Amino acid sequence: MITHLKGRLVEKNPTYVVIECAGVGYFVNISLHTFSKITDSENIQLYTHLQVKEDSHTLYGFAENSEREIFRLLLSVSGIGSNIARTMLSSLTPLQIKNAIACGDVPTIQAIKGIGAKTAQRVILDLKDKVLKIYNIDEVSPNLNNTNKEEALSALEVLGFARRQSEKAVDKVLSQDPTLSVEDIIKQALKNL
Structure with missing residues (x-):
């Protein structure tokens, strides 16, 4: 190689x-x-x-190792060949692709020439967990609206809880009271985990 x-x-x-x-x-x-x-x-x-x-x-x-990593991740998705992966990296920066995958932003990926709705959804479905695992969550999701939710999820992950399980508990807590502080979100979520 x-x-x-x-x-x-x-x-x-x-x-x-x-x-x-x-x-x-x-x-x-x-x-x-x-x-x-x-x-x-x-x-x-x-x-x-x-x-x-x-x-x-x-x-x-x-030019950057991070771009090569994203290229290789994209190649692992069924239906994404080297030319489409290169087109994606020509249309968006590696950071924009990473953020779009991590945030489940189908319209951003679908806006790339040659990518349809189903392919965009497949890219997100196949790569979201890998992107969240490989890259630090704070690095990947700076543009999510609810920073308290993200801080609470990060804290629960540090405590050893799985992200999906934590996300369900945090969403349940926030649906009851969206104005809670990070500490209160964590306390309430721990009761549900």
Whole structure:
């Protein structure tokens, strides 16, 4: 597996770059996000993903390791191939994709060219748990409306309760009184867990 390339930038286009490493030129497919991060300096380094098929070996390059992680997660979803994953990373930043998946934001993912409603729902369904597990919850959901709810859920997770179970208990407490403080939400939720 080729994990990264470090060499001289020979050619730069919005969809690919050519990097010369030890006399060998590598054709690397990139997203617009990576294109915007690549400077015109002579030497560059890209994290790579090598896709091996029966009839081809294709390299995909990423300016950041986090972008490569999201790309690999997207490839794990049935119906998402490398071209659609690259289109997604060209339309949205890795952080925007991560947040959309974590928050269950179907319209944001569906707005990407080539992604329909069913595919957007499948992406969220397949990846939400992985994204919440891999990335810190505070990092993934800064734009959720109820910060008290999130703080309470984070505290319950630290106490060892499963997120889904905690979320049901917290939602039940908040449906009775949405003005509770974080401490009161946790106390009431613990009674229901």
